[in-house]
Amino acid sequence: MTVPPGPPQPAAMVVPAFFVKQRITVMVNRYEIRAANPDGSEGQLLAFAEQKRMKLKEEVVFFADEAKSRRVFSFQARQRLDVRAEHDVVDEYGAVIGSFGKQFGASLLRSTWNLSAPGLQAVGRERRPVIAVLRRVWTLIPYVGDVWVPFVFHFDFDDTATGATVMVSERQKAIRDRYAVTVPDPRLDFRVAACMAVALDALQSR
Numbered sequence: 001m002t003v004p005p006g007p008p009q010p011a012a013m014v015v016p017a018f019f020v021k022q023r024i025t026v027m028v029n030r031y032e033i034r035a036a037n038p039d040g041s042e043g044q045l046l047a048f049a050e051q052k053r054m055k056l057k058e059e060v061v062f063f064a065d066e067a068k069s070r071r072v073f074s075f076q077a078r079q080r081l082d083v084r085a086e087h088d089v090v091d092e093y094g095a096v097i098g099s100f101g102k103q104f105g106a107s108l109l110r111s112t113w114n115l116s117a118p119g120l121q122a123v124g125r126e127r128r129p130v131i132a133v134l135r136r137v138w139t140l141i142p143y144v145g146d147v148w149v150p151f152v153f154h155f156d157f158d159d160t161a162t163g164a165t166v167m168v169s170e171r172q173k174a175i176r177d178r179y180a181v182t183v184p185d186p187r188l189d190f191r192v193a194a195c196m197a198v199a200l201d202a203l204q205s206r
Contacts, residue, residue, distance in 0.1 A: 009119070009187070010186035010187065011117070011118075011186060011187055011188060011189035011190070011192075012097075012189055013189050013190040013191055014183075014186050014188075014189070014190060015035065015046065015183065015190040015193070015194075016182065016183055016184070016186075017035075017036035017180070017181065017182045017183070018033055018034060018035050018036055018046060018181050018190075018193075018194070018197075019032075019033070019034045019035075019036060019042055019178065019179065019180055019181070020032070020033055020169075020177075020178070020179040020181060020194070020197045020198060020201070021034070021176065021177075021178050021179075022176050022177040022178070022201055023176070024176065027052065027053055028050055028051065028052055028053070029050070029051040029053070029202060030048070030049065030050055030051075031048070031049040031050075031051075031060075031198050031201070031202075032045060032048060032049075033045070033046045033047040033048070033049065033062070033194050033197075033198075034046060036180070045065065045066070046190070046194070047062040047063065047064065047072060047073075047194060048062070048063045048064075048065060048066045048068070049061065049062045049063070049194075049198055050063070050068075051198075051202050058076065058077040058085065058087070058202075058203065059074060059075070059076040059077070060074060060075055060076075060195070060198055060199070060202060061074040062074055062191070062194065062195070070092070071092055072091075072092045072191075073089065073090060073091050073092060073097075073191040073194075073195070074089075074090055074195075075087045075088060075089045075090070075100075075195040075199065076088060076090070085101065086099055086100075086101040087099060087100050087101060087195075087199065089191060089192045089195045091191065097117070097118070097189055097191060097192060098115070098116055098117040098118075098189065098191075098192035098195070099115075099116045100113055100114060100115045100116065100192075100195070100196050100199065101113065101114050102114075102203070103123075110125060110126050111125070111126045111155075111204065112124070112125050112126075113125075113155070113157075113196070113199075113200075115157055115166070115167070115192075115196055117187065117188055117189060117192045118187070119187055120159065120166065120185070120187045120188060121159070121160045121161065122157045122158060122159050122160060122166040122167070122188075123157065123158060123160055124155045124156060124157035124158075124167070124169075124196070124200075125155065125156060126153055126154070126155060127153070127154040127155065127156050153171055154168070154169065154170040154171060155168070155169045155200055156168055157196075159185070164184075164185065165184055165185070166183070166184070166185040166187075166188055167181065167182070167183050167184075167185070167188055167193055167196065167197075168181065168182045168184075169181050169196075169197050169200055177201050179197060179200070179201065181193065181194075181197045
C-alpha cells in the first residue's frame with residue numbers, strides 16, 4: 001500500500017512578514033531586517049546585515065544585532081565578479097540552506113531570479129514589465145533637472161511547480177531603500193527569504 005505524501009513541512013525558521021531597510025556608508029552597505037507587527041508597523045530587529053564593497057566574491061553577512069556579537073547566517077557568490085554567479089545561503093555553522101541566482105538573459109529586460117530551498121523551487125520577476133524597461137532607460141540619464149526620481153518596483157516569487165506565491169518584496173517610497181516582504185509559503189526559511197530580499201537591493205544593478 002502506498003502512503004500518500006503528507007503536507008509540506010515548514011522551514012526551521014518561519015517569519016511571514018518583515019521589513020528591510022538600507023543604510024548607506026562610504027565602504028559598507030548595511031541593512032536592518034525587522035519583524036512586521038500585526039498593525040503593519042516595524043517590530044523587533046531580526047538581523048543586521050553588512051555588505052562590504054570591493055570584494056572579489058560578493059558576500060553579505062547577517063548578525064544577531066547591530067553590535068555584530070554573533071554571525072547568524074550569510075550568503076556568498078560561488079564565482080568571482082560574475083553577473084551570472086549563483087549564491088549560497090549558509091547558516092551560522094556553514095551549512096547550505098538555500099541558494100539563488102539571477103537569470104542573466106531574462107534580466108536584460110525584466111529582472112528575473114531563481115530561488116531554491118529544501119523542497120522548493122521558485123522564480124521571481126519584476127511585477128511590472130513596463131517599469132522594468134523604464135528603469136533601464138533611466139539609468140542612462142539618472143539626473144533630470146537635478147532631481148533623481150527612484151522607481152518603485154516589486155518582485156513576486158512563484159513556485160515553479162504550482163504557480164503559488166512563495167514570497168513578495170515590495171519597495172516602498174522612502175529616501176532610503178525600504179522593502180516590505182511577505183512570505184506566505186511556510187517552506188521558505190526566514191534566513192533564505194531575508195538573503196533574497198537583501199540581494200534584490202544589493203545585487204540588483206549587477
